[in-house]
Amino acid sequence: MSTPEKNFEGFETVRVLGKGGMGTVYLARDLRLGRHVALKVLNASDLAYDDRRARFMREARSAASIRHQNVATIYEVDETEEGQPFIVMEYCEGETLSQRIRRRALDAAEFLSIARQLAAGLAAAHEQGIVHRDIKSANIIIEPTGLVKILDFGLAKALPSAIGDHADRSMESTAGHFFGTLHFISPEQARGVNADARSDLFSLGVVLYHMASGHLPFNAEQPLMVLDKIRAGEPEPFVPIDPAFPAAASKIISTLLQKSPDDRYQTARELLGDLDEIDTPTVRMTLTPTSKTSLGRTIHKPRRMRTIVTIAAALLVIVAIYLVQRDNTGTQAKPADAPLPPIRSMAVLPLRNLANNTHDQFLSVGLADALVTKLQQIPSLQVRPTSAIVAFQGEKIDAKAASEKLKVDGVLEGNFLAAGDLVRVTLQLTDARTGFSVWSDQVDGKRNNLLKLIDEVSDRTVSGLNEHIGLHDQPLARSQPRSKNPKAYEEYLKARALNGSFLPEHYEEQVSALKRAIALDPNFAAAYADLATTTSLGMARSLATPADAEKAEWYARQAVRIDPNLPEAHLALGRVFVRDPQRFRESVREVLAALRLEQTDTQALHSVTTYFISLGDIPQSQCVGNRLILIDPNSNEAVTRGYWNINANDPEGALKNAEVALASRDTALAGHDIRGMAFILRGDGAAAETEARAALSINPNHYLGKSLKALAAAARGDRAAAEAAVRTFEKDANRNHWAALRVALVYAKLGDRNLAIQWLHKAADLGNHSWYALIKHPWLQSLQADPEFQQILAGIKADLDDVRDDVIGVYQLMCK
Missing domain, CATH: 1.25.40.10 (Tetratricopeptide repeat domain)
Structure with a gap:
């Protein structure tokens, strides 16, 4: 196969990776970022068909919204000078699942690992309202590390999520056309009706059957016969290759292969929960197959006896309830359960951007970060730092799931809607222990004065929490990362939203935003501190320019000079000093100063953890490190x-x-x-x-x-x-x-x-x-x-010993 004659600006094509019904995929090199990517272009012969072109672009918009480790990422959507659309995607090395199945048998442990990752990837897509519609073993890559990637949302279709979406439904599943590879499609796809997320789950059931048994559940000599079996036939006898294959996994496959979508799992998240409940077998697989295993019926027919038994059981329950109520008449009711203690730990999730305006997307984390900063100053309330919640950005997750992951009593969530110069912020606090909302509020403000808006949102939130969950203490008077210039503060929030990323492009965006903040407000201490810290981290990751590296100390000293009580300022100076062996003692003492001002700072805790590891004091490092992970399990240092x-x-x-x-x-x-x-x-x-x-x-x-x-x-x-x-x-x-x-x-x-x-x-x-x-x-x-x-x-050990007493003093405040 030859490479394309078309010119794709910024990309150099290497070779053809494959061709499909809609287009060709090339391995290409991104000349700007120096990385390999997969580049998918619409077949030239199809350019005359407007519906194909529209569907291609719709596919890209849908798939680009998914951000999950088990889904290949869409980086860019563009067109050539001739108007030929193309998509730039993550290039995933490895072998397809179908190749892996042909190459060797999968044992139960590997089956469960792959199945859980596939369920997690589908859950992320479905929760974004996106259906794949072509799940099959050939569309799944297993990377050398064992990471599983779902490829080619080439048939992805945005699910209707609002009344207005109904007008955009296509007729692609009508007139005798259906999407999906024959042996993996669902019964409803085989009948030519619209597919939803549960169709993907049926296809996933076929994939799991294939993984476990080495063959497909529906086979016949002719395509139409295969379709008939999918629509109305039972799967072939299920014979797991691994004798240790869990019975619970067989039950999961049976549920996925149910003919009626209502009888399957209703969500991939529910499926993932059941997969996680299965213990991974430790028995090594042999190549001796087990006897045939029944998956149970996938076509349910009414049975007279079952109906009679159900009615009889219902009557017995009614009689039992009546007898219990009669016997308890006139007796004293049981005392109610003791009330739960007040909410004393909380996480503020990134706010949802209702307008989906990329220009304002930074506010999702920026508004949450401002609320975290304010609420962390309330002594009786433990609030997870921003780095702990930034991973939730763009994810659809309920309060209970978030609280379990972050180990908190309450979850503050909300959304914002920016329209012109107006911004409306809506917040709701949920007690995750009961699932009930305990407080909600709505604040309107101006887009051109975010500082005032955030102040009002913070004040209303503190006031509401005081009233509804008994927080009668006021925030402590600590230095805050603030600016009097609204535009400078906006640039600062944009930079904060990129914290924790290792990506070069994010580093450059972050540095640029902080420099703009300082240009707008030369007395913005927090911006200087963050710029020093970001540059210092950039030096460690070989991302900083020599000019920026030379200025790192000046940035940090400016931050300390402007606000000596700002923890971030001392931490920034400590990070700069650590690269100079002659100033190691100064570096450690600046980090300790930051910890005394703010004991939950994960970067400072990381420095203390690293200090103890450097000395070989592993138990002490574990105590501080565990504290860091507990405070912020999603911080860059913890991850x-x-x-x-x-x-x-x-x-x-x-x-x-x-x-x-x-x-x-x-x-x-x-x-x-x-x-x-x-x-x-x-x-x-x-x-x-x-x-x-x-x-x-x-x-x-x-x-x-x-x-x-x-x-x-x-x-x-x-x-x-x-x-x-x-x-x-x-x-x-x-x-x-x-x-x-x-x-x-x-x-x-x-x-x-x-x-x-x-x-x-x-x-x-x-x-x-x-x-x-x-x-x-x-x-x-x-x-x-x-x-x-x-x-x-000896020189290194002398430096470490020189500051040991200082470090131990702070350590004893935290771990003794």
């Missing part, structure tokens, strides 16, 4: 906690915690890097190389993937390849102590003592204090008796 395990020489713990990072697109790069470094510690260079490729596919310019590639080459003794890989990130290694340490590890593994020591000096000079990792890493054992290596270790 990438696998790095704690790497520096503690704990590869098994790192592999376990890497899954947390891999669960989010924003931290997937870190997840692959954590896995790669864990495999290095375990001596599995081949597995580390697989993770290097995965990391480079996400961001080919980041030193994490490049350095993993170098380490993997060193692990197999290939010096030429290792040194070639080192040269690709040597610039990073000369300014980033983590990158420098990895170069040292490469040369230590290759047996080059002089270069290993040279790069260890560089890492220490750049601020690396991982004393415990240096004495425990298996690749550095040959250097342990080396006098120069001992000198490096």
Whole structure:
């Protein structure tokens, strides 16, 4: 197959990946971001058909709204100069599920892992109002890491969610046309009627049947006979390949394959709940198949006896109720249950953007962040930080589910509607323990003065909570991240909405927004603090420009000068100092100052956790780290906690915690890097190389993937390849102590003592204090008796010991 003759601006096509009924998919390179993508274009022969073109664009708009780790992401929708539409999608490496099933049998444990991920991906799509309509084994990719991706929402259709949507329903399922691959379509699709989310669940049932048994449930020699079986026939006898296949999983497949949509699971979320209830079998699979297993009937017919028994049972219940009520007449009623204690822990979820206006989308997190800042100052109320709730943005989740995940009593949720210069904010507090709403309010304000609007929303919320849940204390008088300039504050909120992302484009947007905030208000302390912190993190991730890196300390000092009681200002200064080994003591004391002002700051807690790991004080690090995770399980520090395990020489713990990072697109790069470094510690260079490729596919310019590639080459003794890989990130290694340490590890593994020591000096000079990792890493054992290596270790240990008393003092306030 040849590459297309059309020019897709900003993309370089590599090869054809596949062709379908609507278009062709190419592997392409994004020239702006330097990553591989899948590029789908409408067949040229179909351009004359307006309905095809409209359906193609509608598909893109629908699929682009889904953001979930188990659904391939839509990055961009555009047209060529000739008017040919195309979609830019995430490129997923790996094999399709159908290829995996053909290659080898799946045991029960692998079946459950894949099934849960598929259910989670479908739940995310369905809760966005989107139906796939072509779920099949060939549309599912299993990546080398085990992550499952649902591909090609090529038949996606937005479900009607309002009266106005009915006018936009297409007739694509009429006139003899139906979508979906033959063996996987649902009975209603086979009859040519409109498909809903439950049709996807039937198709998923076919996929699960296929995974467990190795064959399809409906087979015949002719297509029309297959359709007849799907519409009116029972599945073929179900014979799981794995003898340990759980009976509960067989029941789930039976429920999914019910002919009537009303008899299936009604939502993918309900299905996921049942899958999660099944214990993963630990018995190893043999290749001896079990006997035939009945899935139960999928076509329900009324039975006279069943009806009679049901009526008799109902009569017995009525008689029993009557007898109990008669016997209890005149007796004293049981005392009511004791009332629940007041709400004392709360999460503020991102507000829903009713207008779906991308220009105002930052307000979803921005308004929630402002409310969190205000409510955190109430002594008797524990409020989850913004980083704990940002993952809920764009997700449809009920209050109870959110409260269980965040471990809080109450959930404050709401929405905003921006129309012209007017903004209406609606809030509701739900007691998640009972499911009842305890307070709600509505505030109107002006779009051009968000500061005033947020002040009013915050004040009304505090007043309402005082009245309805007994919060009679007022917020403490602490420094707040505020500006007198509404436009500056708006830019600050835009930057805050991007916190925690590893994506280069988000880093650039965040820095630009903070710089605009400072230009609008030169006395905005919080903007200076966030800019210093963001730049410092950008240096660690090789994203910051040299010019910005040089200004980081100035930004932080400006923040402290303007507002010395702002915790974020001290934390920013501490982050800047940590990169200078001569100022390590100042760095630690600034972080501790931030913790004394705000004991829930996850970045400061992360610094203390890292300090204890650097010394090898693992129990102390676990106490502080667990506190961080409890306060904010979704913070960047908590999600990438696998790095704690790497520096503690704990590869098994790192592999376990890497899954947390891999669960989010924003931290997937870190997840692959954590896995790669864990495999290095375990001596599995081949597995580390697989993770290097995965990391480079996400961001080919980041030193994490490049350095993993170098380490993997060193692990197999290939010096030429290792040194070639080192040269690709040597610039990073000369300014980033983590990158420098990895170069040292490469040369230590290759047996080059002089270069290993040279790069260890560089890492220490750049601020690396991982004393415990240096004495425990298996690749550095040959250097342990080396006098120069001992000198490096002694200098690092002296710095750590110098501030130990200060750190222990704060530690005892939290963990003793």
